[in-house]
Amino acid sequence: MQVVREHRDDLVRRVRVMTAVVTSVIVAIATGFWFTQLVQGDYYRELAENNRLRKLPIKAPRGLIFDRKGRLLVENVPSYNLMIDRSRATNLEHSLWFAAGVLGRPVAELQQILQKYRAVPAFKPVLLAESLSLSEVARFGVEGLDYPEFEVEVQHQRLYRHREQTAHLLGYLGEPSLDEIEKSKGGYQPGDMIGKKGIEQTYDPSLRGKDGERVVVVDSRGQLLREYKSVPAVPGQNLTLSIDLDLQQEAARWLDGPEKVGAVVAMDPRNGEILALVSAPAFNPNLFAKRLQQADWQALIEDPNHPLQNRAIQNTYSPGSTFKIVMETAGITDHEFDPHTSVLCTGAKSFYGRPFRCWKKGGHGTVDGHLALKLSCDVYFYTLGQKMGIEKIARYSRLFGFGALTGIDIEGEKKGNVPDPEWSQKVRKQPWYPGETISVSIGQGPVLVTPLQMARMTAMVANGGYKVVPHLVKDAKVPPPEHEPLDAEALRVVRGGMWAVVNEGGGTAYGSARLPGVEIAGKTGTVQVIAQAQRTEEHNLPFKYRDHAWFTSFAPADNPELVITVFAEHGGGGSKVAAPIAQAIYAKYFGIDNGKSPGP
Amino acid sequence: MQSISGSITGSHPVPEDRPRLRLLSSIDGGLILSAFLLAAIGLATVHSASSEMPVDYFPRQAGWVAVGLVLMVISMSIDYHVLLDLSVVLYVLGLASLVGVLLFGVAHGGAANWLKIGAFQFQPSEFAKIATGLFLARYLAGLNLRVLELRHIVIGAAIVLLPMVLVAVEPDMGGAAMYAPLMMGMLLVAGIRVRLLVTAAVIGLVLVTGIWTFGMKGYQRQRVLTFLAPETDPLGAGYQVRQSKIAVGSGELLGKGYMQGTQSQLRFLPARHTDFILSVLAEEWGFLGVAGVLGLYALYITSATRIAIRARDRAGILLVVGLISITCFHVLYNSAMVVGFLPITGIPLPFLSYGGSFTMINFISVGIILGVDIRRYVNR
Numbered sequence: 001m002q003v004v005r006e007h008r009d010d011l012v013r014r015v016r017v018m019t020a021v022v023t024s025v026i027v028a029i030a031t032g033f034w035f036t037q038l039v040q041g042d043y044y045r046e047l048a049e050n051n052r053l054r055k056l057p058i059k060a061p062r063g064l065i066f067d068r069k070g071r072l073l074v075e076n077v078p079s080y081n082l083m084i085d086r087s088r089a090t091n092l093e094h095s096l097w098f099a100a101g102v103l104g105r106p107v108a109e110l111q112q113i114l115q116k117y118r119a120v121p122a123f124k125p126v127l128l129a130e131s132l133s134l135s136e137v138a139r140f141g142v143e144g145l146d147y148p149e150f151e152v153e154v155q156h157q158r159l160y161r162h163r164e165q166t167a168h169l170l171g172y173l174g175e176p177s178l179d180e181i182e183k184s185k186g187g188y189q190p191g192d193m194i195g196k197k198g199i200e201q202t203y204d205p206s207l208r209g210k211d212g213e214r215v216v217v218v219d220s221r222g223q224l225l226r227e228y229k230s231v232p233a234v235p236g237q238n239l240t241l242s243i244d245l246d247l248q249q250e251a252a253r254w255l256d257g258p259e260k261v262g263a264v265v266a267m268d269p270r271n272g273e274i275l276a277l278v279s280a281p282a283f284n285p286n287l288f289a290k291r292l293q294q295a296d297w298q299a300l301i302e303d304p305n306h307p308l309q310n311r312a313i314q315n316t317y318s319p320g321s322t323f324k325i326v327m328e329t330a331g332i333t334d335h336e337f338d339p340h341t342s343v344l345c346t347g348a349k350s351f352y353g354r355p356f357r358c359w360k361k362g363g364h365g366t367v368d369g370h371l372a373l374k375l376s377c378d379v380y381f382y383t384l385g386q387k388m389g390i391e392k393i394a395r396y397s398r399l400f401g402f403g404a405l406t407g408i409d410i411e412g413e414k415k416g417n418v419p420d421p422e423w424s425q426k427v428r429k430q431p432w433y434p435g436e437t438i439s440v441s442i443g444q445g446p447v448l449v450t451p452l453q454m455a456r457m458t459a460m461v462a463n464g465g466y467k468v469v470p471h472l473v474k475d476a477k478v479p480p481p482e483h484e485p486l487d488a489e490a491l492r493v494v495r496g497g498m499w500a501v502v503n504e505g506g507g508t509a510y511g512s513a514r515l516p517g518v519e520i521a522g523k524t525g526t527v528q529v530i531a532q533a534q535r536t537e538e539h540n541l542p543f544k545y546r547d548h549a550w551f552t553s554f555a556p557a558d559n560p561e562l563v564i565t566v567f568a569e570h571g572g573g574g575s576k577v578a579a580p581i582a583q584a585i586y587a588k589y590f591g592i593d594n595g596k597s598p599g600p
Numbered sequence: 601m602q603s604i605s606g607s608i609t610g611s612h613p614v615p616e617d618r619p620r621l622r623l624l625s626s627i628d629g630g631l632i633l634s635a636f637l638l639a640a641i642g643l644a645t646v647h648s649a650s651s652e653m654p655v656d657y658f659p660r661q662a663g664w665v666a667v668g669l670v671l672m673v674i675s676m677s678i679d680y681h682v683l684l685d686l687s688v689v690l691y692v693l694g695l696a697s698l699v700g701v702l703l704f705g706v707a708h709g710g711a712a713n714w715l716k717i718g719a720f721q722f723q724p725s726e727f728a729k730i731a732t733g734l735f736l737a738r739y740l741a742g743l744n745l746r747v748l749e750l751r752h753i754v755i756g757a758a759i760v761l762l763p764m765v766l767v768a769v770e771p772d773m774g775g776a777a778m779y780a781p782l783m784m785g786m787l788l789v790a791g792i793r794v795r796l797l798v799t800a801a802v803i804g805l806v807l808v809t810g811i812w813t814f815g816m817k818g819y820q821r822q823r824v825l826t827f828l829a830p831e832t833d834p835l836g837a838g839y840q841v842r843q844s845k846i847a848v849g850s851g852e853l854l855g856k857g858y859m860q861g862t863q864s865q866l867r868f869l870p871a872r873h874t875d876f877i878l879s880v881l882a883e884e885w886g887f888l889g890v891a892g893v894l895g896l897y898a899l900y901i902t903s904a905t906r907i908a909i910r911a912r913d914r915a916g917i918l919l920v921v922g923l924i925s926i927t928c929f930h931v932l933y934n935s936a937m938v939v940g941f942l943p944i945t946g947i948p949l950p951f952l953s954y955g956g957s958f959t960m961i962n963f964i965s966v967g968i969i970l971g972v973d974i975r976r977y978v979n980r
Contacts, residue, residue, distance in 0.1 A: 006744055006913055006914050007744055007745065007746050007914070008913070008914055008917060010746050010747075010791055011789055011790070011791075011914060011917045011918070012909050012917070014788060014789045014791070015789055015905055015908050015909055015917065015921060016905075016909070018785065018788070018789065018905065018921070019901065019902060019905040022901055022928050022932070023898055023901070023902065025932050026894055026897065026898050026901075026931070026932070026935075029894065029932065029935045029936050029939070029941070030890070030891060030894050032936070032939045032941055033848065033882065033887055033890045033891070033894075033935075033939055034887060034891075036845065036848050036849045036939050036940075037848060037849055037851055037852050037853065037882065037886060037887040037890070038852065038853060038887055040849050041849055041850070041851075041852035041853070042852075043849065044845065044846050044848070044849025044850040045849070045850040045852060047846045047849070047850065048846050048847070048849075048850035048862055048863055048883075049850075049862070181655070182655060
């Protein structure tokens, strides 16, 4: 079938020649390897062993963090680690005995540590002990000639001066995960320490600076002979927070102790600067500065109160009666009620064939907008809620920033939940029941907010509807706040009601939050964890069944410059538990001595 | 080229059945065994070489090998005559992609020789090389002469020089140099008179002088100079050669053991997962390891040339010759460079070095060569 006879014999002959040539070149190159590796092998082995260039990283000092008044919150302290280069030990057993003697630790313990490094090449120094004392460092220095295998490495360790009190706010450092190393595109190396949570994480790029490198020429014993080249480290930038350490500590003290679980947010309603952000229980971030001990980690993970969670932004709760602030602003802005609309409270009212009770058994009598907030009358808000309907309630809740991230400059924020029929169908796969609207009207049911969202909502009431973006760094570049369409008259009535809560006899926080010398306006909230029927006296209940307590507030009432939101998980009543904490922080802020302390 | 004269009629069984059965049984064991072993050794060495890098390149390279195997099977199953028929189109596409690189190229350390399409990046010069080989094989096979005339040589050279120049101006001198063995291998096998060869050598010398004076950038000249006298500047440009030689030499007969090479693990070796992968292997596995790997390359090359020799037609011979010329050049140059015989340039080692496009192209090459082999009986 071949039509043309092809000339292929010449090709085949030439291919054979080519194969022969290539094969001989391979043999020639192999001979080159033979010469380099076998004839000159000794020479190169010595060069490799004595390879006289060492690259030494120069770690950039991490930026310091200050509070708004320039007080140091985090600093760097030197820490000395003992490294061992096993390839340089003449008698490893002997070396370990020596080290164990200096460190005052059993030699078996050190042997165990070395066991872990079996897979690491012997010439790579490995970590034998951390945080050496200065006298131990001196001992290894003096005996260094006899034991060249030991090296003391200086590291800078983060020291969080106020430990638990600023734990969630500042975060901590840790080694980057493989994922983070990949994403950083060469920015992070294994063994680096990078910000893992809080401010340390968000501002890691500016805090960390840029590591430098020294290339030095060393002799065969590793002693430095001269410097070949050096790229200096660029230190990280310092950071000034909007936090006021005094307020932060005051808040932390009130939430310190067993069965103290909750969060406090203090914020400037004029610009969103946060002055205090506390979550309890907290953890000691200095534990993370060293390699974290397994036992410490286990304890943190297994604690039923989850100390690693930042409750101010990561946990969501029912707002309870504090939600009435949103309800009343919405009702008046939307002309469902006017400020003088009155509702008769007889202690209960029936909606959709079911009675809904007011918290006050005998009822509040005739209640208008001002009294409704002051007395926290449930029936008033049931009535308003039914008139408004769930769609409007949801719309105004979102206007106040519920159901969305606030945009605070630390990670982990939760959105919470603003329920409406669409949500019900999509998430719960069931229709919205009209009765639920009545519950939502007093902040119960599926509406969920974070303490930070609550503080921002309160700030909007205080500042006339400006949706400020909460932030922790002073002079942070935040977008200008949006102005939400909330009726100025409505906000004025609500502020008046909140003022009455604290300053008029009969207000729900009159006895617990009033502070002579400054007028505080606030709203209490108590979230029931179990149904009313099963209740006994509060202090007899087991901790996990106790009510959650809210108090959200601002001061001075006529010209607000500080918003404080307190949430106490299973704390009990909002007035009894949460309000005094806010009162104490205001006292600190305004320099008023009210003679109260966190108590036992 | 081939006339398929009415052998397929309705009453007869399909005649392709028998050759197709032969297809699989006639796969060349030497070629495939050496390619697979080399790729496996490459994976292990890449893992060791990248143990001190922020990223372990092993999983990625394993992915490339997997893709390569699929491409190998695909390119094996396509009749190379179809590829030759399409070669004009492929060649033009190759040129277009090279022009695309010049216009929209993405730089990865040095030359902007990457093209980015969506999230996918590749080096068109690698693929253009195969297309050029196909096109040249078709041209030379069609001539059917014992020895080429001068004009055929000029046309053949032009076919290669066009993409070569485009790569050179990227500027990727190493990549451009890779077209030279393709041209040389195929033209030599197709037949060049001795008189012409001598003339070409003279012209080449003149060209080299010209390029040295006008065509090269400072750092490129420095590389060559450094090669000529590396000991003069141990911490500067001679650093790489020196560190590589120390790595190789200190491996001695048996090597320092897997993942135990001080030169690579202490980061003295540059580009140790790509161009200097053989230094890592030499340091950790010693002369025995190097000899083994070079032996596998010899097996690969002799298997491929055996396939060329028994190929069914001129086109098959020339195509295989073109492909193995490229591979040979990579192997010879890289291994010679690593022991300090040749100046350092970015020429990776087939199957061993880390690299996406490069790994894929090597397996495509294996596939095409096998495709030529399994079709050697058809229609004969």
